[in-house]
Amino acid sequence: MHKLDPRAKIIWAVVVLAFSIYNGNYLLSPIYGAVIYASVIIALIISRPPAFWLKLVGILTVVVLFFSLIFWPASAPRGGVPILTIPILGWSYTDLVLNLALSKAFLVLSPIIAVITMLTTSKPGDLFQALVRCKVPYKIAYIPILALRFLPTIINEVKLIIDAQESRALNLRKGNLPSRLRKYVTIFTPLMIRMMKSAIELGVALDSKGFGLSCQRTFSKNLRWEFRDTLFLIFGGLIYVLGLIFCIMPFVR
Amino acid sequence: MANPLVEVINVSYTYPGGIKAINGITMTVEQGEFIALLGQNGSGKTTLAKLMSGLLKPDEGMVLIKGKDIKDLTVSERASIVGYVFQNPEHQIFASTLYDEIAFGPRNLGLPEEEVKRRVDEALKIVDLDKPLNAFPHLLSVGEKHRVAIASVIAMKPEFLILDEPTTGIDFKRSLQLMRILLKYRENGGSIMMITHDLYLAAEFANRVIILKDGIKIADGPPEKVLVNEELLTEAGLAPLQVTLLADKLRDYGFSKNIIKTMDFVEKFIDVHRRK
Amino acid sequence: MAAAIEIKNLWVRYRGEEDYALRDVSLEIKEGEFVLLTGPSGCGKTTLCYTIVGIVPRVIKAEVKGSVSVFGLDSFKTSPAELSQYIGIVFQNPEMQLVTSSVYDEVAFSLENLGFPPEEIRRRIREVLDIVGLKGLEDRSPASLSGGQKQALAIASVLALRPKIIILDEPTSQLDPQGTRRITDLILKLKKDFKVSILAVEHKVEWAVNHVDRMIVMDNGMIKMQGRPAEIFSKKIDVERYGFRPPQVSEIAYKLLERGVILPSIPISLKDAYEIFRRVLEDGKSACRSN
Numbered sequence: 001m002h003k004l005d006p007r008a009k010i011i012w013a014v015v016v017l018a019f020s021i022y023n024g025n026y027l028l029s030p031i032y033g034a035v036i037y038a039s040v041i042i043a044l045i046i047s048r049p050p051a052f053w054l055k056l057v058g059i060l061t062v063v064v065l066f067f068s069l070i071f072w073p074a075s076a077p078r079g080g081v082p083i084l085t086i087p088i089l090g091w092s093y094t095d096l097v098l099n100l101a102l103s104k105a106f107l108v109l110s111p112i113i114a115v116i117t118m119l120t121t122s123k124p125g126d127l128f129q130a131l132v133r134c135k136v137p138y139k140i141a142y143i144p145i146l147a148l149r150f151l152p153t154i155i156n157e158v159k160l161i162i163d164a165q166e167s168r169a170l171n172l173r174k175g176n177l178p179s180r181l182r183k184y185v186t187i188f189t190p191l192m193i194r195m196m197k198s199a200i201e202l203g204v205a206l207d208s209k210g211f212g213l214s215c216q217r218t219f220s221k222n223l224r225w226e227f228r229d230t231l232f233l234i235f236g237g238l239i240y241v242l243g244l245i246f247c248i249m250p251f252v253r
Numbered sequence: 254m255a256n257p258l259v260e261v262i263n264v265s266y267t268y269p270g271g272i273k274a275i276n277g278i279t280m281t282v283e284q285g286e287f288i289a290l291l292g293q294n295g296s297g298k299t300t301l302a303k304l305m306s307g308l309l310k311p312d313e314g315m316v317l318i319k320g321k322d323i324k325d326l327t328v329s330e331r332a333s334i335v336g337y338v339f340q341n342p343e344h345q346i347f348a349s350t351l352y353d354e355i356a357f358g359p360r361n362l363g364l365p366e367e368e369v370k371r372r373v374d375e376a377l378k379i380v381d382l383d384k385p386l387n388a389f390p391h392l393l394s395v396g397e398k399h400r401v402a403i404a405s406v407i408a409m410k411p412e413f414l415i416l417d418e419p420t421t422g423i424d425f426k427r428s429l430q431l432m433r434i435l436l437k438y439r440e441n442g443g444s445i446m447m448i449t450h451d452l453y454l455a456a457e458f459a460n461r462v463i464i465l466k467d468g469i470k471i472a473d474g475p476p477e478k479v480l481v482n483e484e485l486l487t488e489a490g491l492a493p494l495q496v497t498l499l500a501d502k503l504r505d506y507g508f509s510k511n512i513i514k515t516m517d518f519v520e521k522f523i524d525v526h527r528r529k
Numbered sequence: 530m531a532a533a534i535e536i537k538n539l540w541v542r543y544r545g546e547e548d549y550a551l552r553d554v555s556l557e558i559k560e561g562e563f564v565l566l567t568g569p570s571g572c573g574k575t576t577l578c579y580t581i582v583g584i585v586p587r588v589i590k591a592e593v594k595g596s597v598s599v600f601g602l603d604s605f606k607t608s609p610a611e612l613s614q615y616i617g618i619v620f621q622n623p624e625m626q627l628v629t630s631s632v633y634d635e636v637a638f639s640l641e642n643l644g645f646p647p648e649e650i651r652r653r654i655r656e657v658l659d660i661v662g663l664k665g666l667e668d669r670s671p672a673s674l675s676g677g678q679k680q681a682l683a684i685a686s687v688l689a690l691r692p693k694i695i696i697l698d699e700p701t702s703q704l705d706p707q708g709t710r711r712i713t714d715l716i717l718k719l720k721k722d723f724k725v726s727i728l729a730v731e732h733k734v735e736w737a738v739n740h741v742d743r744m745i746v747m748d749n750g751m752i753k754m755q756g757r758p759a760e761i762f763s764k765k766i767d768v769e770r771y772g773f774r775p776p777q778v779s780e781i782a783y784k785l786l787e788r789g790v791i792l793p794s795i796p797i798s799l800k801d802a803y804e805i806f807r808r809v810l811e812d813g814k815s816a817c818r819s820n
């Protein structure tokens with residue numbers, strides 16, 4: 001996954017999103033959602049990201065499944081055969097409801113995981129170039145790169161501010177909700193000020209490096225579209241289309 | 254004999270990412286000390302300071318504050334004994350009036366408002382800040398902000414004051430101003446530990462120098478002993494002061510290389526010169 | 530030697546401020562010079578630097594009177610793209626001026642923004658990383674570098690444009706002694722081996738006094754003193770006013786003068802001090818002997 005051209009990965013993520021949004025009767029079969037979900041999970045796992053991401057995806061899956069089972073039953077079609085009953089809570093799910101809930105869960109998760117996979121398998125500089133090559137204006141395309149670059153910096157600033165206030169006897173763990181919210185102001189205010197000042201410094205630095213001066217920009221390392229990128233897209237596209245057909249078939253006949 | 258102010262007993266600490274920042278340090282801080290803590294970035298200075306103030310808890314070993322284990326103290330109890338001034342005052346300043354900013358610490362300690370007012374006035378006097386109490390702290394100059402930060406910590410009347418690189422990024426005039434504030438603070442009975450890269454200030458003002466390298470102490474003693482040990486300094490990535498090197502070069506004229514202060518050199522020179 | 534920077538009667542007042550940050554500043558820096566700019570905080574050093582490269586008033590709005598030219602180009606009218614090939618600036622805070630995710634990308638950034646051909650970019654990156662001592666670290670993220678390495682990277686990204694002058698705004702203030710040594714060595718290397726003119730703003734002057742051609746001391750928006758370091762330090766420096774500490778050997782000399790010792794001149798380096806003090810002590814000895 002790492003070696004693929006980021007443009008292929010971007011297209012893949014967009015395709016996953018498109019297939020996920022597309023609404024149709026096939027939703028009543030979870031197989032379609034499961035296929036897409038399986039495909040993105042496999043993509044993520046074979047790219048061997050740091051353990052943090054796998055844990056995050058695992059937690060996210062559980063959380064989304066849980067909320068799906070709570071909310072989607074309200075818009076499910078009536079009737080159907082009850083197949084699952086949770087003893088303690090007394091919730092009962094019909095097969096139709098269950099299919100819908102699972103389906104929706106998978107389709108919500110899939111684009112998110114596709115984007116995570118894309119981000120963890122591409123170098124930020126390459127992603128940036130890919131976006132610009134896809135006709136995104138480079139000043140906008142650079143924003144996610146800046147976010148990635150400065151996220152650790154911002155996190156450090158927050159930690160510093162919390163330490164500074166804690167050393168002035170601020171206890172964030174004690175107190176009822178309103179008093180705690182007031183306490184968070186003492187963290188939030190310095191953070192906002194620091195961020196505004198840093199934004200100005202950053203703006204000056206970017207300007208002094210010629211950012212935004214011309215509309216055209218060269219890249220020192222050119223991305224090259226290889227055969228494997230085409231293969232990946234064809235293969236991936238086939239999976240989704242086949243899955244879609246497979247699910248729609250029962251309804252068409 | 255009273256308990257020492259802070260006791261660090263065989264303390265080790267590893268950051269969540271796996272970096273062992275402190276690897277077995279033992280030391281004590283008594284009343285009235287002015288310690289300069291030196292060492293390269295990454296040697297563990299800030300980590301040690303945070304362990305001594307309770308912002309971090311040691312993985313191994315103990316930190317005692319006036320005889321009590323720091324783990325058993327509440328946030329307020331810790332803050333009222335060990336004060337920590339961070340390098341950049343902008344990481345602390347949040348209030349809309351100067352008064353509220355400095356009153357923050359004492360109020361968090363649960364002190365009655367009359368006592369808070371008294372402490373704010375006293376703190377402002379010590380740092381020599383002559384601004385109206387309703388001034389907007391964010392609009393003050395850089396030097397004034399530094400003093401606000403110090404005042405807001407001093408207002409809690411800690412017996413031990415830790416300052417993390419207080420002179421980095423400020424000009425020399427302000428550095429001297431800061432040293433004067435610290436000396437005044439020490440006169441009132443406080444102990445000070447200053448993390449710094451400035452050997453000149455360490456030589457002129459500190460009465461004890463500790464050097465860290467890779468999480469262990471490689472030096473702990475009076476500046477006249479530590480700051481003239483060239484091998485030690487080189488190991489820590491530091492270089493001796495000009496006055497020390499000069500005194501060493503003039504050893505044939507009766508100078509010893511234990512000189513670290515400008516005035517000591519001047520006195521010695523006059524002495525040698527007059528004898529002729 | 531041509532004038533690299535020429536400033537005439539410069540007044541700068543930031544938008545919304547009452548006081549002028551720079552008052553009637555006139556200055557000339559010749560090609561190949563190494564100039565040290567110092568003075569207390571708030572004296573206008575940074576404003577002066579920003580105005581020379583055009584950041585003021587283009588990015589930071591201010592009212593500006595007078596003229597600033599770099600190699601004959603008007604700083605206020607010339608495009609930053611053109612100006613950047615003559616003059617570059619390295620800022621004080623290593624953190625906020627590294628804007629990419631890898632060392633390689635950081636050096637490439639300006640070149641890419643200005644539309645240099647890829648082959649040229651790749652060549653310059655290799656060259657520059659070697660000069661600043663970051664060869665082999667191309668894939669490292671800027672956040673993982675030490676303070677000294679970050680500043681070296683910032684210098685590298687400016688150097689890639691091959692400017693004839695580099696302005697460094699307090700480049701070592703956030704660094705530890707080892708980082709400071711790394712950067713000061715690099716600056717000296719640039720001056721000696723690559724003939725780059727340097728304008729360095731610094732509070733710590735001890736390391737620079739032996740290498741700079743000229744020192745400029747500012748206070749309150751104006752230039753108060755300028756000249757060779759030996760000239761500047763020949764009179765006692767009012768530290769309280771100017772905010773920087775003279776070399777310790779000079780400080781010793783001032784105190785000796787106060788106590789009535791007669792010195793032929795004020796030393797600014799360790800070597801000078803040894804020579805001068807030794808001679809004074811020797812003369813003292815021989816004067817005694819001749820009695």
